[in-house]
Amino acid sequence: MKLLRLLLFPVVPIYYIITWLRNRLYDMGWKASTAFPFPVICVGNLSTGGTGKTPMIEYLVRLLKDDYKLATLSRGYGRATKGFRLAGAQDTAATMGDEPFQFYNKFKPELAVAVDGDRVRGINQLVLKVAPEVILLDDAFQHRRVKAGFNILLTTYHDLYVNDFVLPTGNLREPVSGAKRAQIIVVTKCPETLSEQERTGVVNLLKPQKQQQVFFSFITYAEHVYSENASLPLKTLRPFTLVTGIANPKPLLAFLKQAGLSFRHHAFKDHHVFSEQDVAGILEDSTCIVATEKDYMRLMQFEQLKDKLFYLPITVGFYEQTAFNNAIARFVSGD
Structure with a gap:
């Protein structure tokens, strides 16, 4: 597989240009994005997976569910159903996808869990059927048809997106420049003993925009x-x-x-x-x-x-937990 990826390196510039141009069309308003009049938080990444989106969504659910009527919306990867589906007692991982079903199984009845490949349609259906106050979008950073009010971009400590290439040789779904759309960048799966100096070194590598905050998280196993x-x-x-x-x-x-x-x-x-x-x-x-x-x-x-x-089970912990929680709270409350 590694050899095949190296052989496909000449395709990288083509993929780069196509994904960069798509983003530019959205950035310039030539392709339409839909915004919503309530808080929509997107959790995603630039890479093809493995950054810890599921435990991050669960962290946000625990953070917000006692104060807001909350819903999650995922594509429902690998499910045997199509279109919009709101999780109910009859559902399984086969009908919802494994991660959405995990959310439903863990947080019902406090959390509404829905799947739809078309996130705009999915949000509109959630509004009609559930009327949530906050929606969490799972793995939707590249779904530019929705203009999320707040984007959380994840990258793993041992595989930072700045050290990767776009597909098919690398694992990035879009160029590194796409990171500028995020309000928060979370470096996930860090060692629990990461020093402040080491964190500063990672921030220097990521080169965040002035308005972006960088946080560091780690996984705790039960x-x-x-x-x-x-x-x-x-x-x-x-x-x-x-x-x-x-x-x-x-x-x-x-x-x-x-x-x-x-x-x-x-x-x-x-x-x-x-x-x-x-x-x-x-x-x-x-x-x-x-x-x-x-x-x-x-x-x-x-x-x-x-x-x-x-x-x-696993849970997410933060080095700067209070600061992260406050950033989410400020967005959701509109302060």
Whole structure:
């Protein structure tokens, strides 16, 4: 794959020009963007994935749900349905997509969760059916037909967008210049012991605009794994089977190895649709199976995994948590 990407390097300037020109047309108003008269917060990235959008959306939900009528809107990647869909009791990861179903499963009934590939239509439908006070757009930074009032751009500490190329050789969906649309840049998956000097060095690399704020976040893993009906201390699981179908499992693997845990890893591509054959392979010699929460949403449908399948929750922490929370609060309140 790496060799193929290198061979495709001559295509990079073409992709760059096309995506740059598209952005310019929106910036100049030649392509229309729709703004809305209530707070719309977009969480996205420049890269193709693995920056931590899902835990960031969940952080914002926890931050805002007690004070505002809240909704999330995602594309619903990999779902078997089409058009607008508002999550309800009949839905699964197959009908909503794994990440939206995770939001619904975790925050119902406080949070309205919807999917629609057309975000403008999706927002209008949410207004009609739910009348939310704040909408969180998941992975919509390149969806320029919506003019979000506030953009949060994520980039990982070990893979900053300034060190990458656009597709197909690199992983960027658009040129680095697109970062200027963000009000906030969050450097995700940082070490928990990142010094102020190291953070300053990253900021200097990113070269944010004067009006942009840069924050640093890290992932905290839970001390227990959970199923629908039980929980177990993570440190007691020896050995176990780990299942990942996410863009970047490296931080999770590093955490588990550092904790001295013994496990066998089944790695699948991001948003993998698990089959009966996959499950049979996972079950070989497995008395306990631990998945990411996103993968758990897709695996919980398999009856043969009942009583063996658990997920490991993660949460986001910030070095400058109060300042980040205040920035969100100011936008939502209109101050």
